Amino acid sequence: MENMRMSSIDFVEENKRKLLELFPNIGREVVREYDSAGNPIIDIGIDFEALQQELSSDLVSEKEERYQFTWPDKRKTIIQANSPTTETLRPVREKSVDFDNTHNVYIEGDNLAVLKILQETYLGKVKMIYIDPPYNTGGDSFVYNDRFVVSSDEYVSGTFDEDGNILYDIKNNNESNGRFHTDWLNMMYPRIKLARNLLTEDGVIFISIDDNEVHDLRKICDEIFGEANFIGCAGRISKKANNQGDYWAPNFDYLLTYAKNKNECPSFFGGINYSSYNQTETEGPRKGEKYQLVRLYMTSLDPMRGCNNQRYYIECPDGSFIIPPGEVFPSEKKDGAFVPPSSGKDKVWRWSYQSYLEKKDQIVVKKGKSSNVVGADGEETLWNAYTKTYLNDVIDKSTATPNSFIEDHINQNATHELKKLDIPFSFAKPTSLIKYLMEVMRVTSDDIVLDFFSGSGTTGDAVMQKSADGIDAHFICVQLPEKCEEDGDAYKAGFANICEIGEERLRRAGAQYKKDNKKVDTGFRVFRVDSSNMKKVYYNPAETQQTLLDVFTDNIKEDRTPEDLLFQVMLDLGVMLSSKIEETEIAGKKVFDVADGFLIACFDKEVTDETVKAIAQKKPYYAVFRDSSMASDSVATNFDQIFETYSPETERRVL
Numbered sequence: 001m002e003n004m005r006m007s008s009i010d011f012v013e014e015n016k017r018k019l020l021e022l023f024p025n026i027g028r029e030v031v032r033e034y035d036s037a038g039n040p041i042i043d044i045g046i047d048f049e050a051l052q053q054e055l056s057s058d059l060v061s062e063k064e065e066r067y068q069f070t071w072p073d074k075r076k077t078i079i080q081a082n083s084p085t086t087e088t089l090r091p092v093r094e095k096s097v098d099f100d101n102t103h104n105v106y107i108e109g110d111n112l113a114v115l116k117i118l119q120e121t122y123l124g125k126v127k128m129i130y131i132d133p134p135y136n137t138g139g140d141s142f143v144y145n146d147r148f149v150v151s152s153d154e155y156v157s158g159t160f161d162e163d164g165n166i167l168y169d170i171k172n173n174n175e176s177n178g179r180f181h182t183d184w185l186n187m188m189y190p191r192i193k194l195a196r197n198l199l200t201e202d203g204v205i206f207i208s209i210d211d212n213e214v215h216d217l218r219k220i221c222d223e224i225f226g227e228a229n230f231i232g233c234a235g236r237i238s239k240k241a242n243n244q245g246d247y248w249a250p251n252f253d254y255l256l257t258y259a260k261n262k263n264e265c266p267s268f269f270g271g272i273n274y275s276s277y278n279q280t281e282t283e284g285p286r287k288g289e290k291y292q293l294v295r296l297y298m299t300s301l302d303p304m305r306g307c308n309n310q311r312y313y314i315e316c317p318d319g320s321f322i323i324p325p326g327e328v329f330p331s332e333k334k335d336g337a338f339v340p341p342s343s344g345k346d347k348v349w350r351w352s353y354q355s356y357l358e359k360k361d362q363i364v365v366k367k368g369k370s371s372n373v374v375g376a377d378g379e380e381t382l383w384n385a386y387t388k389t390y391l392n393d394v395i396d397k398s399t400a401t402p403n404s405f406i407e408d409h410i411n412q413n414a415t416h417e418l419k420k421l422d423i424p425f426s427f428a429k430p431t432s433l434i435k436y437l438m439e440v441m442r443v444t445s446d447d448i449v450l451d452f453f454s455g456s457g458t459t460g461d462a463v464m465q466k467s468a469d470g471i472d473a474h475f476i477c478v479q480l481p482e483k484c485e486e487d488g489d490a491y492k493a494g495f496a497n498i499c500e501i502g503e504e505r506l507r508r509a510g511a512q513y514k515k516d517n518k519k520v521d522t523g524f525r526v527f528r529v530d531s532s533n534m535k536k537v538y539y540n541p542a543e544t545q546q547t548l549l550d551v552f553t554d555n556i557k558e559d560r561t562p563e564d565l566l567f568q569v570m571l572d573l574g575v576m577l578s579s580k581i582e583e584t585e586i587a588g589k590k591v592f593d594v595a596d597g598f599l600i601a602c603f604d605k606e607v608t609d610e611t612v613k614a615i616a617q618k619k620p621y622y623a624v625f626r627d628s629s630m631a632s633d634s635v636a637t638n639f640d641q642i643f644e645t646y647s648p649e650t651e652r653r654v655l
Contacts (some may be wrong), residue, residue: 003627003654007532007572008116008341011082016046026050052069059557069219071182074189085116086534088568089527089577090560095503097510103474103578104460106506108499109529111452111478115194117475117529121574126198126476127447129205130437131428135253136173136184136213185216189453193224198450199260204231206437208429210253221258222232231257231265236406236433243608255437257566268440269395270402277391280470284361286390290470293364293386296349297324297373303341303348310348312338312356313376316365316383321376324348333376351387362388395442402440409433418456421508424489425456425501438473445472452478457502460524461509468513468520474578475524479501525577533560533568534655554628556655562603566592569624569655575599587611599624606631609638616646623647 020027030045089107093099096106107114173183195205205225209217214233222230234255244250259265277290296314301307303326313321315335323329326346330337334361338353339346349356355362367382375381413430434449443449443466449458454477463475481499484491495501502525509520535555556565567577575594582593587610593599602611607629615623623643630636642651 006085007086007117010084015082016044019046019051020044021052038050041244065427067215068638069223071185072179073182073186077186077189078193079479080112081193085113086532087112087113088531088532088564089117089571090530090533090564091567092526092528095523095526097507098521099525100581101519102521102523102525104462104463104521104524105474105476105527105577106454106457106499106503106524107476107478107527107529108481109478110480112191112194113529114478115191115198115452117195117571119194121571121576122198122448122450122476123574124198124200125448125576126450127200127203127441127473128438128441129195129199129203129452130208130434131195131205131453132208132455132458133188133453134173134184135210136181138173138180138211138212140623144259167547181213181216184213185220189220189224190219192221194439194453195450196260197226201261201264202266203260204265204441205258207256208236209256210251214254217256221256224318225258225260229259229262231262231268232404233257234404234406236409238411239411240412266442268401269442270400270440271399272391272394272398272400274391274435274439274469277389279388281388281390283534288470290391291388292391294389295372296351296363296385296387297347298350299347299372301348302344304344307348308340309338309353310351311341311346312349312353314356314363314365314385316347316381318383318385320381322365322371322373322381322383322385323376325374325378329377342510349385349600364388380415401438406433407435409436414458417461418505421505422493423456423501423505424493424495424509425505428456429458431458431462431465432642434459435466436467438462443471443473445470447473448476449473450476450478454502455480455498457505457613460502460506462515464506464510464520464522467522468517472521472535474521476577477506477524527577529565533557533564554626556626561593562590565603565626566594566601569601570594570599573599573624573653586614591615593618593620598622601625602628605629607635609635609642612639612642613646616643616650619647622651622653624653624655 026047027044028047029042031040031042033041055524093110096102109519173180176238192205199205207217207221218230218233234257235252236255239251275291279291279292279293280287281287301310303311309328311324313323313330313333313335317323321333321335323348327339328339328342328346329341336353336357341348352360363382363623364386366386368384369382371380371382371384373381373384375383409430410430411427411430413432414428417431418425418428438449445596449459449463454460457477457479460475461584463473466473477500479502480549481497484495484501486560490501495504503524506522506524510524513520514522533556535557566581569575570577570579575598579598583591584591586602587608589602589604589607589611591611592599594601597618597620599622600615600618601622601624602615603626605626605628607625608631612635630639642650643652
């Protein structure tokens with residue numbers, strides 16, 4: 001059995017491993033620490049001089065002048081992004097909606113920690129990222145982690161964990177701060193660097209920003225994504241009218257846009273009014289597809305331009321017939337009977353008679369308040385004929401691209417949306433903007449949309465709306481539980497922090513969408529960032545004295561539940577947080593079956609051969625147990641033999 005790592009990816013170690021595979025000769029033995037007995041612990045380090053020799057033809061000297069963008073502590077932010085975290089995500093069922101069935105995720109905590117935690121599981125799986133970070137306008141509060149050593153007098157409960165690691169640090173960044181731009185860059189750089197890893201090869205990140213930092217943000221994104229993957233910088237009207245400002249009244253911001261790999265990213269798609277496709281096919285091979293009804297008769301059609309077979313009868317549900325207006329009518333009153341137009345007064349349908357016969361299943365005949373067609377003898381009628389135009393067909397054929405100046409999604413719309421939900425929040429983006437970006441990105445069902453500055457939950461709301469429209473994508477929203485100001489409307493309305501605002505907004509909005517469409521996924525699993533489920537000895541055994549070993553017979557913290565352990569295991573093994581989980585009982589022990597048998601875990605104590613055998617017979621890809629879970633030495637001895645007998649391919653892990 002193999003021990004679980006139970007921490008995020010250590011990018012330094014991963015990069016070192018890759019270098020040693022390429023150049024084995026650059027490895028050197030080094031002593032970094034000693035065990036409790038004073039014996040050196042040998043590690044393999046990188047000889048940078050040897051590495052320079054291997055790369056001598058492309059070596060760039062530190063003293064050589066070159067174009068670059070730098071600022072104080074930039075190297076620390078790179079180290080910060082690469083360093084692993086032992087923090088984990090703990091499920092919060094009482095705040096969740098439809099926990100057992102939803103594919104959506106809401107995470108409370110510092111987004112830097114969350115992005116590290118998600119690296120294993122969501123690496124290369126996120127189709128679209130949208131973030132609306134602090135604009136650094138001179139008075140906003142934001143989070144940044146630029147301290148690596150914390151003294152005892154700096155420790156504040158809730159801000160640092162028991163090991164002194166900073167959890168989050170919220171500060172006002174005023175223009176008087178001598179590190180005004182530096183602090184903002186130190187906050188943004190590691191987050192964007194980690195976010196890039198999560199994108200699919202054809203994935204895209206959209207970042208809302210204004211004039212204050214758009215130039216600096218462009219430079220760090222060029223460095224992280226590569227200038228070749230810059231897609232564009234769209235302008236967006238944020239306010240229709242604005243009397244603020246001493247010179248220009250600011251009424252627009254930017255959408256900085258980068259692809260993970262521009263060569264793999266399809267062209268953006270635009271020019272379609274998605275809201276007009278307001279019908280859903282209820283049967284047949286196109287069941288579930290969105291379409292709109294378009295009149296089969298257009299007054300603009302000229303009947304004298306090769307339309308000899310486009311004037312015919314169409315039968316109505318009551319047995320009567322309709323035809324475009326004119327002077328000459330078919331001699332026989334039956335469906336499909338046609339007559340060539342004799343003059344410009346004899347109007348025609350858009351479709352030929354042959355097309356009508358081939359695609360009758362796409363014709364809808366219904367009554368309206370008025371009609372521009374006539375009955376079989378030219379009499380008035382309220383019947384009219386329409387054709388179904390399917391959204392997917394239009395998307396497949398369209399070559400239109402969206403304009404880089406966005407006028408239709410102003411922030412006032414967000415104010416109206418939140419007011420209808422009775423949610424107090426300022427400076428939110430409208431859901432229409434996120435839906436628009438999903439459309440130009442061609443986000444489809446099962447794609448993941450990530451927002452790690454989620455604020456009031458606009459992105460989650462927008463994804464649920466698209467799900468109600470038939471595009472069943474899934475969201476991951478991440479938000480720091482920043483406290484609401486006690487004299488603000490949100491606090492007075494009963495919201496202690498921003499996470500509570502976002503979660504309640506999603507509950508209320510989701511309940512509305514559920515009324516109209518019972519199948520839409522309006523649920524979300526709530527998780528909270530917390531310290532590891534494992535006791536400190538699990539990560540630092542060399543620091544443990546022999547006299548204290550009896551304290552650590554169980555390496556799991558006392559306040560952690562089996563479900564806490566399950567989700568940390570899922571993250572460590574790359575299993576999505578939204579995966580289906582079934583809880584069963586085998587020989588009196590609680591067993592979790594994740595993703596239809598991909599992972600089976602049991603964290604109960606006193607596990608017997610009977611439970612081990614039953615799990616092995618299910619042939620999971622992974623089987624995970626607690627290190628101290630076996631009922632006896634005999635069970636522990638038989639464990640591997642049982643799996644070798646019933647499921648030798650199963651990866652067995654302990655924690």
